[in-house]
Amino acid sequence: MRRRGSGGNRTILTTVFVFLHTWTVSTLATGTTAHSRASDGPAPAVRVVDAAVAYDRATVLDGVNLEVPAGQTLAILGPNGSGKSTLMRAMLGLVPLSAGRVELHGAPLRGFRDWGRIGYVPQRLSAGGGVPATVREVVTSGQVARRRRLHRAGPDERAAVDEALEAVDLADRSRDSVHELSGGQQQRVLIARALAARPDTFFMDEPMAGVDAASQRALARTVTRLAAQGATVVLVLHEPGPLEPLIGRSVVLSGGHVAHDGAPPRPEGDCARPGHDHVHPHADAEHAAAALPDIEVPRRG
């Protein structure tokens, strides 16, 4: 009886290990060929078809249809609980759909392999277990999908990291621990991490929430540059704030449905000039607000 038991165990073990091995090999093989797939066609950067998401049977998104053409700067707006973060997370496959489908650059999410084109900026830096990491280490880790195994960073990769750090004004903090930085600086680290792999499709989840004026300027500058370079930028925002002039299209969610889809309400006056860098130091917003009614002071959360 005992003998048979252990023999059975061993067979199961062998099966498990063979399965794991095959899995490893196939996963890694598809991973390394990721960039060989070209998708230059007219496929939109993101296509969401009849998407629904439910957490524990509570519907968060229902029947959402959305197409983001390549090169567009799109803001997903809406009150708290409207499902805007969930929509972005569903676009990236971070939350499972209960119905519908998502395509990235023409490929269904499950078959999408070109993750080097995607730059995701989460809402905040996760603290994890508190093992320190320098700003540079975190930014460099953004290249994980592009880097060759067991190779040190080449000059091109190092240059991309330097460039990303400079884009967010953190070049002088590169050797500091990310946990020593302020919330706004951490947000900039996350953006630099997304930039480091030089992707062309960005997903930023509330990048302006709880961010100081200097970080807002750095962020607005970065988004302007990305849009000029033809990148697709999807932003989840509580309100447009200083990014407003950069936004080409707004999708407003309400109760898990798309309530508005189209041009954002255009700013008036000086701010409406094309190419106007709509960036304000918000520290003195109280005084400025009376004189310039179109200034919006982003609130936290």
Next chain:
Amino acid sequence: MAEMLQLDFMRRALLAAVLVGMVAPVIGTFLVQRRLALLGDGIGHVALTGVALGFLTSTSPVATAAIVSALGAVLIELVRVRARTSGDIALALLFYGGIAGGVLLIGLAPGTTTATLTSYLFGSVSTVSSGDIVMVAVLAALVLGTVGYFGRELFVLCQDEEVARAHGLPVRLLSLIVAVTAALTVVLSMRVVGVLLVSALMVVPVAAAQQLSRSFRITLALAVAIGVASALGGLSTAYYADVAPGAAIVLLTLAVFTAAVAVGYLVRGVRGSARRTRGGEGAPDPGTMPQTEQGGVAP
């Protein structure tokens, strides 16, 4: 020192201790960052069932422990993913199952008693055979190789699982790799410090190193240095003072941790007061400063 090295069993023990001191903090750094510091403990319990199974089937207890704890680690990972809300309860069930299974099976094995398990519970580095050394060396190479190969992905995974997924990384596979690598580390450390103390060698050197560093790489390197130094120091202490080697090693890592906390506090205090105006550094420092000086010499 020379006298200690002339003894065959001590040479083997020192080799095993160095390997364990080196490998455990490597995987430990990733576990701590993933908030799985206690995973090593859980796997240790499961490993005990594997040891008993080895005695029962008259095969190598280390080999069966490796297989059973790797399976246990996979199971823990699956439970963690599938049953998020009741995850810790499910893990606890598995831990107790591991210990109970070990005690039950060892009772069934002919010619063994629960006392047989003691050397695995608390370690018995002086009885390490050359066969064990080969096994430990192979496992150590496997663990270091895996971490070296997947290092970048594991760093991203341990920083933020969702970001890893948005990079297209095979998150589930990588999580399993972390769990199985941790299981192998537990097994290779089992003979040196024992399953009940394995986790200490994975976690405490990392906890000490992170007090003193700002970078992930340096934390990892420092944790390895602390692990190796504590393993060697603890084993030598055990040899000369005739105390339990596993316990001596772990207590030494804890002493290093205490010293590191104090040094880190002092360094940050100095850096902080250099920025601020002087005067705010009064209250806590006097108590910690003398401790630092003593502890700093220990490793």
